[in-house]
Amino acid sequence: MITYLFPGQGSQKQGMGSSLFDEFKELTEQADETLGYSMKRLCLENPYSNLHKTQFTQPALYVVNALSYLKKIQETNIQPDYAAGHSLGEYNALFAAGAFDFITGLQLVRKRGELMSMATDGKMAAVMGLTESQVADVLHTRELHTVDIANINSPHQVVISGRKEDIERAKAVFEGIKDVTMFHPLNVSGAFHSRYMSEAKEEFKKFLQSFHFSAISIPVISNVHARPYEQDGIRSVLADQIDHSVRWNESIHYLMNKGRMEFEEVGPGHVLTGLIHRIKKETEPSGAV
Template sequence: MTLVHLFPGQGAHRQGMGRELFPRYPHLVRRADALLGYSIEELCLDAPADKLADTRYTQCSLYVVGALGYLDLVRESGEVPDYVAGHSLGEFVALFAAGAYDFLTGLELVRHRAEAMAKAGPGAMAAVIGLSEDEVREVLTAHPDVDIANLNAPTQIVVSGTGDAVRDASRTLGTRAEAVIPLRVSGAFHSRHMAAAAEEFGRVLSRHRLAPLRIPVVANTTARPHTDDRLASELQRQLTSPVRWTESVRHLLRLPAPHLREVGPGQVLTGLIDKIRDAAPVGAER
């Protein structure tokens, strides 16, 4: 069996997440509070929904809850995964699990990433249900200011851009798709609009030494395992590139006897995995 741990990103956050984890790891919670300048436990348990949905807070809270959840699962099960992957922000939890950095260094990187993305300005994203990537790209030829941000499942594609551009594209996409659902996000993530944020985050990454990975991590940008020599550049590029989740999961499903386990709040990735499996050719990636 090949054990794979998967970590969700923004969209999986919810009030109350981490409730059972914070009392078990008080030393890490205190260190997170000192770095952030606020109580991560109070943010996750008591903050208003709009604050928790602010990317500056969403990313840090998901990283902490994901990292603590990983530590707790390994401690309880005694099993270290053979592979890891994470969706967008979740990739930083996967890299913590793989030994690229310690808990606090990862949180510091995530905080800088979140702040840079917030400074990029407002934007919008929408999930397109029922169209393939090629069909979405065909529609977007009439909406050149909108990018594909997430390839979540064969017929679940997320688009990203300015609010007006995404609304216009959503109306056109809605004439062909089963549904077009606006996402509760504060920016045009994984699009060209994150170029300035990527530059700023690249400067932050250049000040840190990322350790060689002890566990293979499948990259959002390539859907293949990260290499140590390109890790920093791929993390920078992730901000302006689509999350290739369908390809990533298919790569993992081709491993010997894969067992994919979601670690973190909710079951968003588990649902996507089911859709990807169902769309695969019979016998190809089961």
């Protein structure tokens, strides 16, 4: 069995998709028309450093991931057995599963990026060396009650999210803990996947009401539940994803426990491939599904 994995924010880089825009000229033109700017120029020239601004990053990654997927299918003619994506990448997993067409997905992602970019004064940081429960315990005992767990990326890589000053306070706390191997602030403008995104979530929930979702042709593992999407739950899960934790570690374990599973990252970079190696190294599948 094979699972295609689609990366999210943080995997963007100037030059991504360079060979794809001319190859998929019609889709690139449709994307430009939908967005009102040139996707090729954004990705290859990165004017005004826009590629690293959330409202531009999310559509750019979605387009490059989607074209990478279409290219892969063209070359191999192999449909995956499962699909999953990290945060924004989940939209590409749903696209691969036929839940919506290319432009519908882009419209969703554009709105999501706009709403998330409006949540400023937030920060995120990766804590390496502690488990999710250990991080939660530190947040509780050290009275960091305004900081949330945003991503559980591997057994010992947990991302926290909150206001800038609270993440700074957390930095001093975590760096004083013996088992913490690294505290790494992420280059993001908002406290994504936390309580501070609740306003963006509510706005996005309203936006989703006008969209129709087609039948999912392959199981897509949701970040929110670490289980496959249910057809009638697509809207609510996509809205919840904005202010809920990304349960990546649990999602990968769910897939590993399905049997002999291969994982292929589709899109720019190797972030998810690295996390798969980390997950396999740090734990063994339990056998439970």
